[in-house]
Amino acid sequence: VRNSTDAEFSAQGGRSGRRPGESGTRAAIAASASRLFAARGYDRTSLRAIAADAGVDPALVTHYFGSKQRLLIEVASPPIDPKLVVAQVVEGDPDGAGERLARLVLGVLEDPEGRERITAMVRAAASEPEAAVLMRDMIVAELYGPMTAALGGDRSEFRANLVGSQVVGLVMARYVVAIEPIASAPVEEVVAAIAPTLQRYLMGPLI
Amino acid sequence: VRNSTDAEFSAQGGRSGRRPGESGTRAAIAASASRLFAARGYDRTSLRAIAADAGVDPALVTHYFGSKQRLLIEVASPPIDPKLVVAQVVEGDPDGAGERLARLVLGVLEDPEGRERITAMVRAAASEPEAAVLMRDMIVAELYGPMTAALGGDRSEFRANLVGSQVVGLVMARYVVAIEPIASAPVEEVVAAIAPTLQRYLMGPLI
Numbered sequence: 001v002r003n004s005t006d007a008e009f010s011a012q013g014g015r016s017g018r019r020p021g022e023s024g025t026r027a028a029i030a031a032s033a034s035r036l037f038a039a040r041g042y043d044r045t046s047l048r049a050i051a052a053d054a055g056v057d058p059a060l061v062t063h064y065f066g067s068k069q070r071l072l073i074e075v076a077s078p079p080i081d082p083k084l085v086v087a088q089v090v091e092g093d094p095d096g097a098g099e100r101l102a103r104l105v106l107g108v109l110e111d112p113e114g115r116e117r118i119t120a121m122v123r124a125a126a127s128e129p130e131a132a133v134l135m136r137d138m139i140v141a142e143l144y145g146p147m148t149a150a151l152g153g154d155r156s157e158f159r160a161n162l163v164g165s166q167v168v169g170l171v172m173a174r175y176v177v178a179i180e181p182i183a184s185a186p187v188e189e190v191v192a193a194i195a196p197t198l199q200r201y202l203m204g205p206l207i
Numbered sequence: 208v209r210n211s212t213d214a215e216f217s218a219q220g221g222r223s224g225r226r227p228g229e230s231g232t233r234a235a236i237a238a239s240a241s242r243l244f245a246a247r248g249y250d251r252t253s254l255r256a257i258a259a260d261a262g263v264d265p266a267l268v269t270h271y272f273g274s275k276q277r278l279l280i281e282v283a284s285p286p287i288d289p290k291l292v293v294a295q296v297v298e299g300d301p302d303g304a305g306e307r308l309a310r311l312v313l314g315v316l317e318d319p320e321g322r323e324r325i326t327a328m329v330r331a332a333a334s335e336p337e338a339a340v341l342m343r344d345m346i347v348a349e350l351y352g353p354m355t356a357a358l359g360g361d362r363s364e365f366r367a368n369l370v371g372s373q374v375v376g377l378v379m380a381r382y383v384v385a386i387e388p389i390a391s392a393p394v395e396e397v398v399a400a401i402a403p404t405l406q407r408y409l410m411g412p413l414i
Contacts, residue, residue, distance in 0.1 A: 126334055127333060158400070161386055166372065169374070172333065172372065176332070177343050179343050179346065179371070192414045193369055207396075
């Protein structure tokens, strides 16, 4: 169990001038929050529990992150760079875009850390309206923005919504509710099943 | 307001070793919850109101059901008869099955009562593991069972999972997170966009 002291506090000077101990405390809080949000759900994870898990005083959680929602958003940043996703999807054979996106999505979700972060986001958005609003803003700014810009074409925002709906639905079915047989299906089977859906949502006919 | 008495308790058969009165109290709470959820909606029905309606102490609601979300899942029944859904989807031109299902789903979700019930269920499943397990069991027994039986064919359970993933993802995108433009898109545009997805998941190639 780690302890944060006044010595750590005294070095507060904004992000640039932080001492190593502060970023360590901050990172420990963020790691505990990420783990607990995924394991228990956003609603049932208290700031107090996060502090206890990180081994710090609860006041430090508020000190560094302000609120549970801000903490969530902080730890819920996309597990891979959205620009990388967009680049990999848009570059290359257009007919393979859906499959490349499906593979990227499954790749992130099959990684324990990526899965934890994404299920925490989906759970939070589902269970708290304020979290849903923050999440929506983050998705639009960080993911839909670059994606629709890259896609160009017609109705790119609606297309991004549709892609998001299938991805979130997959997260729910395979990882959150964990319904069989899709929960245990090999990655390649899931990729094969959803790739044509994503392909059409990205650039196929919608009518 | 109903009262649970020892006389009522004594008439209960009960399961295995439980006191006779327990299942009566439990049933009274479930009946009140079911009635109030339907009459007032899930969000505006408190555990306290359910307890008052059932004539029991609020602590008993928590004792038997743990949380409002779990109570919801226990008393939840699909807003339309699954057999009706299956019949309408399976009967008629096979090529129109996806569109008929999309239309049915949107029909239920555009109705305020159906929407509230389904979003409450999705929220519960997303945020409480126990609720997710109960919902999974209900989906398998009441929806996937009849649907896969009617579909016959290959990999019908995997197909039912895929259909469920797109439907739940749509619920999240359009109604829970309410991201634009899909949240405000006309029903016909959403039907047109997801119908081919459901069609392929129901009976198209998955590889």
